[in-house]
Amino acid sequence: MVMGVDPGLITTGYGILEVKGEKVILLEGGVVKTDSGKELSLRLEQIFNGISSVLDEFHPEVVAVEKLYSHYKHPRTAIMMGHARGVIYLAASLRKIPVVSYGATEIKKSITGRGRASKEQVQYMMARELGLSGLPKPYDVSDALAIALTHLNMRKKYVI
Numbered sequence: 001m002v003m004g005v006d007p008g009l010i011t012t013g014y015g016i017l018e019v020k021g022e023k024v025i026l027l028e029g030g031v032v033k034t035d036s037g038k039e040l041s042l043r044l045e046q047i048f049n050g051i052s053s054v055l056d057e058f059h060p061e062v063v064a065v066e067k068l069y070s071h072y073k074h075p076r077t078a079i080m081m082g083h084a085r086g087v088i089y090l091a092a093s094l095r096k097i098p099v100v101s102y103g104a105t106e107i108k109k110s111i112t113g114r115g116r117a118s119k120e121q122v123q124y125m126m127a128r129e130l131g132l133s134g135l136p137k138p139y140d141v142s143d144a145l146a147i148a149l150t151h152l153n154m155r156k157k158y159v160i
Contacts, residue, residue: 001027003060004148005051006140007084010036012047013140016058017130017148024152026130027058029141040083048087055095063092064151066143067101102150107143110150122146 006013011034016027032050034043055063068082092099105115111125123142127135129149136142 001058001060002148002151003054003058003063004144004146004151005063005065005088006143006147007047007065007081007088008140009040009043009047009080009084010034011138011140012051012084012088013138013142013144014051014054015136015141015145015148016054016060017145017152019152024130024149026132026145028054029136029145030054031138031140044083044087047084048091051088051091052094055091055097059095060097062151063088063097063099064147065089065099065101066107066147067103069104100151102147102154107146107150110153111146119143 001016001018004015004017012032014032015029018025018027032047034046065085065088068078068085089099108117108122109115111117111129112121114121119139119142123135123139126132126142126145126149130145136145
């Protein structure tokens with residue numbers, strides 16, 4: 001069982017996937033939202049508590065997180081995402097759950113075959129790959145599911 005996490009300070013998406021035979025099953029997908037009116041420390045506590053709750057309920061073998069990236073036009077975004085990633089890593093570490101990370105381009109390529117795919121394409125492919133009747137929403141959830149599925153895809157390549 002793998003937990004994918006799309007870290008964000010406003011909305012952190014998560015998804016829990018499990019392999020049963022040859023099939024990947026969606027167990028849970030959702031978001032942890034923070035109150036933008038609160039100070040940073042309280043928002044990080046909300047993320048930590050929300051992710052901790054999911055970890056305690058599902059006990060995944062691994063947590064897969066999107067790698068930190070920085071765009072020169074938006075360095076503040078990378079810093080804020082780094083704070084969210086930090087509490088996610090801490091929540092997993094306290095439970096002795098390993099954390100792996102994948103780059104956005106690597107995730108998109110794994111899911112759609114194109115490293116520059118749109119969020120809509122990722123969302124569509126997640127619905128298709130997981131046999132969902134509708135699109136996983138919001139994008140934070142579909143992105144988290146894509147991160148989890150990328151980990152499963154990568155792991156599958158190395159199983160003999």
